[in-house]
Amino acid sequence: MVSASRVIAIVAPDSAPIKRLIQESRDKGTLIDATYGRKTRAVVIMDSDHVVLSAVSPETVCGRAAEEEVEEDG
Template sequence: MSSFPILNVGFSNVVFQDRILVILQSESAGAKRLRSEAKDSNRLIDATQGRKTRSLLVLHTGHVVLSALRPESLTRRIEGSDNSIDVEEEDFDD
């Protein structure tokens, strides 16, 4: 049985790491455009649980996943294999 590395994108929502093409900061112009296009074509997946969107993950299928976690936190989770289910408080400071 093979195991597939997963990335916890917040609130127990996970994405297969090998399906991620790019992680973008949500406030960039390109990210806003991608979000709008994905919504118009029914390829937008909201994993924020009503929180502020801080990052967008673009998958190899063209789907866009919205996450309430910062891109830096997601990158740390990928690099360190820290995919704990606990929510990091610093990600939600407003």
């Protein structure tokens, strides 16, 4: 679980620039792999320069983040 207020972007891992970002983050030690061995379907970029790999789709991650914001406001 990550804080929605710390998320900068949620993107798909398919493009070459995102793959480069993942590799650079792995080299720096700021990569968090939360896929549990499954295929990476979303990449969450945090304001702390951490990159989180997720096995759920970007749409699902966005939906869950929106739900979290509503719960915090309500």
